[in-house]
Amino acid sequence: MTNFFSDYLVSSLRLAVPLAFAALGGLYSERSGVLNIALEGMLLTGAFTSAVATFYTHNVWFGVLAAFISGGLVGLLHAFLSVSLRVDQLVSGLALNLVAAGLTSFLARLVFSSGNTQRLLGIKPIIIPGLANLPLIGPLLFQQDVLVYLLLTLIALSTYVLFYTSLGLTLRAVGESPKAVDTSGISVQKVRYLAVIVSGCLAGLGGAYLSLVQVKYFAEGMSAGKGFIAIAALIFGKWHPIASALACFLFGSTEALQLRIQALGVNIPYQFLTMLPYIVAILALIGLAGRSTPPAALGVSYPEKRA
Amino acid sequence: MNMIRVHPVVLPILPPLIAIGSALLVGAGLILLAGASPITAYTALFQESLSTYFGFGNTLTKMTPLLLTSLGVLVALRAGQFNIGGEGQIYLGALGSAVVGLYVQGIPALIHIPLALFAGFSFGALWGLIPGYLKAIRGVNEVITTLLLNYIAINLVSYLVQHPLQEPGAPSPYSPLIAKTAQLPIILPGSLAHAGILVALVVAGLLWVLLVRSPLGYQISAVGFNPIASRYSGISVERTIMLVMSLAGGLAGLAGATEVMGLKYRLFEVVSSGYGFDAIAIAFLSRGSVLGVVLTSLFFAALRSGANVMQRSAGVPITVIYAIQGLTMLFIAISLTVGRHSHLKT
Numbered sequence: 040m041t042n043f044f045s046d047y048l049v050s051s052l053r054l055a056v057p058l059a060f061a062a063l064g065g066l067y068s069e070r071s072g073v074l075n076i077a078l079e080g081m082l083l084t085g086a087f088t089s090a091v092a093t094f095y096t097h098n099v100w101f102g103v104l105a106a107f108i109s110g111g112l113v114g115l116l117h118a119f120l121s122v123s124l125r126v127d128q129l130v131s132g133l134a135l136n137l138v139a140a141g142l143t144s145f146l147a148r149l150v151f152s153s154g155n156t157q158r159l160l161g162i163k164p165i166i167i168p169g170l171a172n173l174p175l176i177g178p179l180l181f182q183q184d185v186l187v188y189l190l191l192t193l194i195a196l197s198t199y200v201l202f203y204t205s206l207g208l209t210l211r212a213v214g215e216s217p218k219a220v221d222t223s224g225i226s227v228q229k230v231r232y233l234a235v236i237v238s239g240c241l242a243g244l245g246g247a248y249l250s251l252v253q254v255k256y257f258a259e260g261m262s263a264g265k266g267f268i269a270i271a272a273l274i275f276g277k278w279h280p281i282a283s284a285l286a287c288f289l290f291g292s293t294e295a296l297q298l299r300i301q302a303l304g305v306n307i308p309y310q311f312l313t314m315l316p317y318i319v320a321i322l323a324l325i326g327l328a329g330r331s332t333p334p335a336a337l338g339v340s341y342p343e344k345r346a
Numbered sequence: 347m348n349m350i351r352v353h354p355v356v357l358p359i360l361p362p363l364i365a366i367g368s369a370l371l372v373g374a375g376l377i378l379l380a381g382a383s384p385i386t387a388y389t390a391l392f393q394e395s396l397s398t399y400f401g402f403g404n405t406l407t408k409m410t411p412l413l414l415t416s417l418g419v420l421v422a423l424r425a426g427q428f429n430i431g432g433e434g435q436i437y438l439g440a441l442g443s444a445v446v447g448l449y450v451q452g453i454p455a456l457i458h459i460p461l462a463l464f465a466g467f468s469f470g471a472l473w474g475l476i477p478g479y480l481k482a483i484r485g486v487n488e489v490i491t492t493l494l495l496n497y498i499a500i501n502l503v504s505y506l507v508q509h510p511l512q513e514p515g516a517p518s519p520y521s522p523l524i525a526k527t528a529q530l531p532i533i534l535p536g537s538l539a540h541a542g543i544l545v546a547l548v549v550a551g552l553l554w555v556l557l558v559r560s561p562l563g564y565q566i567s568a569v570g571f572n573p574i575a576s577r578y579s580g581i582s583v584e585r586t587i588m589l590v591m592s593l594a595g596g597l598a599g600l601a602g603a604t605e606v607m608g609l610k611y612r613l614f615e616v617v618s619s620g621y622g623f624d625a626i627a628i629a630f631l632s633r634g635s636v637l638g639v640v641l642t643s644l645f646f647a648a649l650r651s652g653a654n655v656m657q658r659s660a661g662v663p664i665t666v667i668y669a670i671q672g673l674t675m676l677f678i679a680i681s682l683t684v685g686r687h688s689h690l691k692t
Contacts, residue, residue: 076489124683129428129489133626134679137672145665149380259665267493274490310505317494324486 047292047299048179052187053253055284055291057082057262059190060245061269062276062283063197064238068114070201070278071234072214072336076132077117079266080139081239085110085246087143090257091150093159102159103186103247110243111236113139118235122228125340136266144259151257159255162186186248193241197280210234214334217341227341242266264317271320277331286323290316361681362631362638366645369674376669380662387660391652401651403537407609409647410542411436411601411618415625416632416639417553418474418597423629424557425590426570431477431492432598433622434499435470439599440606441503442469444511444613447524447606458527463545463603470599471592473499478591482584488591496622507615521613530608542604547640549600554636566590598622620668627675630682646671 061078068075085106093102113135120131165188167181180191201207209230212220217227249265250257268290276283297312374384394401415432422429429435443466450458477491508519530541557563568576569586577583602617624646632638649671653664 120679124680126679126683130630130679130682133430134672134675137623137627137675138669139672141665141668141670141672145376145380145663145669148663148665264493264497267490271490271494274487308505308509310501310508314498314501317497321491321494321498324490325480325484 043299045179047295049182050295050298051288051292052179052183053291054294055287056187056190057245057249057253057265058269058272058287058290059194059284060248061242061266062272062287063190063193063280064110064114064241064245065269065273066197066238066278066280066283067210067234067241068238069273069337070210070214070334071231072217072334072339072341073118073121073231073235074128074132074338075117075235075238076129076270077113077135077139077266078238078242078269079262079264080132080136081110081113081242082246082249082262082266082269083139083143083260084113085243086250086261087147087246087257088243089247090159090250091146093251094150097160099160099162099251102251103162103244106243106247107240108243110246111240113243114236114239115232117239118232121340122231122235128338128340140260143257147257147259159251159257161255162252184252186244186252189244194280194284201280211334214336217336221341231341242269245269268316268320271324274331274333275320275323275327277327278334289323290320293319359638362633362642362678365631365677365681366674368677369670372673373666373670376666377660377662380666382660382662387656387662390659391656392648393652394655395648395652399534400537401655403534403539404651405644405647406534406539406543408650409643410540410546410604410608411621412624412628412643412647413543413546413550413640414601414604415598415621416628416643417550417636418594418601419625419629420632420634420636420639421553421557421566421597422590422594424563424570424634425566425586426573427478427481427587427590427594428489429474429477429492429591429594429598430489430626431473431495431499431595431622432601432625433618433620434492434496435473435595435598436602436605436618436622437499437503438473438595439466439470439602440613440617441506441602442466442599443528443603443606444521444524447528448511448522450528451525453527455527455529458525459530459607462524462528462607463600466599466603466606467596468599470602471596473599474595475588475592478588478595481591482587503613503617504615507613511613513612519615523611524606528607529611530604538609540604540608542608545600545604549597550636550640553597557636598625624671627671627678630675631678633682 061082064081065075065078088109089102089106092105093099117131117135120126121128162184164182164184201211209220209225213227213230221227246262249261269287272286272290273283275286293315296315297309300307300312370388374388377384377387395405396402415436419429419432443462446462446465450461473495477488477495480486480491481488507521511521512519513522532540533544557566565581565586568581569583573583601621605617606613628639628642628646631642649667653667656662657664
């Protein structure tokens, strides 16, 4: 029984990783005041580019790099649209999602014969000696691959940077009160650009994890709303790195349930289990209504548009 | 902008036209990448979809769900709400009309058709009311809720079609045929074009009257433009939000209903191939005008309907259409910053 539970936890973590990468990325962007609905598109882009790069170079690390860069490029585009052109941030995000979905579907058909790939090379797990043998948390935290370790490090690092350094303070200030930051001489645009590009890079890495580790191929639309669940996790986690990551773990665990429930011999049609992460995400948002306050300047262009 | 002398009537449609043109240009690049000639591809696409009898019929059938769903997005947008749940609402509407089409027997078409359409509308409206309520009363962002509800709706229909509603002995999951009295008649004999397009056009006309010429329409625009001032003048912002979201959902539901009643005559696992998301691009492209929605949905429908022929005769994958549509949305987003007037304030 402990084996089952341990397996379940590991599975939950694995499923939560793309969510958490996206959510962490979204956190940077939204803390700076830029709404990022394009996380879904960034995830998909990362998944696609990492699959293509790995397919052609037979080297997963090129895949990871490709995802990082391509995600960052999408972020750059989102930043350009929302910060420089001051397009409505929701519209920009949605448009990027549509472009990403369309382009990746189209290009996938060109690159891979039927739109899906053959088995890609995966990333091997690195087992940390000694700690890996701890019960329950051993397999959970110390037998994962590099991306997971990177994620966990980034979560801890982000918490520190965000709340204990002046860089983090600047970021948060831009999201709460851009005018104040502007008058102090720091460029609001530059901070937001950086934040949004970072969010793209991180979400791209999440996509790389999706296609290189989780399933080892690329399928059209494989992000399946994970970018939106990540946003729900962000809201549920009140834009705090650790809380948001835990929320992602919660959502990941509902997805893991789908895989385990058949093993338990319970006969529920799979669709109800596939629905579960999305239902839980909505319930989480409802439960938090009104009590989760976003950064004050979230979604508002700076300088404000004339009416 | 004043350096170029442009006739004032032409000016508002210029940005959308440039956006579409740019998207088609990039699309041409993609087609070249696929190893085909853009001229052949685009000719095949537009010729088939607009100038052949059968092709135009196809265009009309695709225009029906696009137009209805886009009208829904437009209505919500007028009140400052983003309805991204069109896809799921289409599924729910298809479900509702299929249920009435399957389980209600023995009544004349004159009653059965409106009943089934109403059921589709209601199911979709419910799916729009949920996020509407959550936004209005509980302050939950409707973009996320509508998005998440899509996935729930699709899975729900998938389950129902695979289990309780499945046609016994069917090789793949689909429901039995709906009653003949619930089926929409074909309006262009020899093609697939059905009466759904007439329903859609009538609805478009009614909606125009509602939005532009009625007190309710004014109320909706007021809430979209300035919710605080609206509240001061006595308008219930909450009720307006719930109303537009339900209406938007209902319109998308109607789209799903027409698909089942006019095209498929059954409920399948896949009801919509992204109409809900195209609708968003269409609504934005039309910059708040109902006529714009009608024309733009015609354009998008032509893209989709000609895509198959384009794939066959020019060898270009259909997916380039999705890329072009996404690019159109992107260029529209950019062009929106150029316009001075905007009906689309959030």
